[in-house]
Amino acid sequence: MKNVTLGLIGVGRIGVMHARNIVRLSNTAGTDRTITLKLTDVAAQHAQTVAADLGAEYLPDLDALIASGIDGLVIATGTALHPEHIRAGVEAGIPVFCEKPVAVNVAESLPVLDFIREHGGVVQIGHQRRFDAGYLEAKRAFEAGELGWIHSLRAVTCDMTPPPVEFLANSGGLFRDCSVHDFDILRWVTGREIVEVYARGSNNGDPAIGAVGDVDTALAVVTFDNGMIGTVSASRYNGAGHDVRLELQGSAATLLVGMDDKSALLSAEPGVSFPDGMPHLTFAERFDQAYLSEMAAFIELVMGERDNPCTPDDAVAASRVADAAQLSLETGQPVRVTGASALVG
Ligand SMILES: NC(=O)c1ccc[n+]([C@@H]2O[C@H](COP(=O)([O-])OP(=O)(O)OC[C@H]3O[C@@H](n4cnc5c(N)ncnc54)[C@H](O)[C@@H]3O)[C@@H](O)[C@H]2O)c1
Structure with missing residues (x-):
């Protein structure tokens, strides 16, 4: 032993x-x-x-x-x-x-x-x-070519409530703290690099979040090195529950990570009760396994x-995208993801 x-x-x-x-x-x-x-x-x-x-x-x-x-x-x-x-x-x-x-x-x-x-x-x-069953399946299906060529990727990470403002003040901002998970998993699932980011953010929740230089909600349009496009969205105020998803839409099929009876979603369609389980409330619950x-x-x-x-090099590659998203948010311009991120134009 x-x-x-x-x-x-x-x-x-x-x-x-x-x-x-x-x-x-x-x-x-x-x-x-x-x-x-x-x-x-x-x-x-x-x-x-x-x-x-x-x-x-x-x-x-x-x-x-x-x-x-x-x-x-x-x-x-x-x-x-x-x-x-x-x-x-x-x-x-x-x-x-x-x-x-x-x-x-x-x-x-x-x-x-x-x-x-x-x-x-x-x-x-x-x-x-990288250890979640849904993302593992997405990577397998993508690599096997089962989805055809991918026309759109949509990644979502929404917390129910924000962490303490003192935490946010030292977190690097919503893209570096939260969406960095999506930037990492998009690289990992597709095996491709994100080469350009165009970001927007908003502050409609606690003004203290804006006061420490952060946004409570953000959206980034990402472009990959093979021309695929996608969006990465995040919020600190998702009352429906802790919502983490990735949608891979291809010419042959669409695959959705994070769609089960605990998804923090309601269908607007008459007579449809799915998903009908208790939504995940926290990241700890959502990613327990x-x-x-x-x-x-x-x-x-x-x-x-x-x-x-x-590896740390892999993690820093995701952080490069997060840095580019933050720069795009601050300047209102699309930003190229390079060794040192640069404004496009
Ligand atoms: N992987 C994920 O899903 C995930 C989720 C949440 C947080 N995180 C990361 O985890 C890290 C911690 O986040 P958190 O939300 O738990 O923060 P937290 O503020 O709740 O916890 C940090 C802890 O570190 C302690 N601490 C501070 N300085 C210390 C020191 N010098 N020596 C010993 N202890 C010290 C604090 O007292 C506190 O208990 C962050 O980097 C965050 O990005 C990752």
Whole structure:
């Protein structure tokens, strides 16, 4: 029986979920491993409570966590702290799982990529949709050519309610924080690069979101390197539920990820009751299995049993599109996605 000890930093919204998933995986019957969880957070009392609830060990800070002897580091602190915490894990010579994105923008990500490369670091970035059954099927169908040639792609990510404004102020904006999942999955499903983005945004919710320089709703028209076109839309105020979908419309067939009885949609057609289940309310619920599989993959990565399912370079490629969308939003102009995004024209 092998033991894997994971250290986790940041037990906020998503960190608590990752901590619970690590415990769920440690209880999986039939595996040849045990998993020990240690965790830390600047909110010491909260972290101690989480640790006690989960049977994990609490440590006062990242240095103590690393010094205590861990085989892998899970980073779930806010985006602005990812570079510092990734460097610490890589310097300690252990595999790192870091929530998306690598840093608040591409410019701040590039030195992190250099550092990882120079130190031979292994870092998995948390784009959990790559483990979701629907997106996996979309990728398979696309690659098999079952949809014909694709004339339109429509990606949607809508939260029911916004996260705290303090979080938004350091998130990089709606495209970098939220739509980056869609930019990543569009690249992953199609195997194509997005080369141009044209974005618009609006603020009809809490004015505090506008006051920290963000929008609560946005839409981007994206163009791929093979001429395919699509849209990526996001909102923080989707009262119907947590709505995440991808529609691939082709010359032969149309495939929709996220259409089941829990879709946060109502049909306007008389006599149609589908979808009639309780909608997903949060990202944690919508992607429960995907987050669990993602963490299982990280444990396999730590044990040297698999390849990295989402490298930092791959994640930064999605962030380039997010940066371009943000620049388009700010300038009102279409923007080319390049090494350094540039206005079209
Ligand atoms: N993959 C996804 O679907 C998904 C969903 C939500 C958030 N995220 C990402 O996860 C990250 C965290 O988001 P969140 O919503 O959980 O944020 P959060 O603010 O709820 O949690 C961050 C936690 O980090 C702690 N923290 C801050 N500074 C620290 C430090 N120096 N040392 C230790 N702990 C520290 C805070 O006390 C807090 O508990 C963000 O980068 C976000 O982009 C990803």
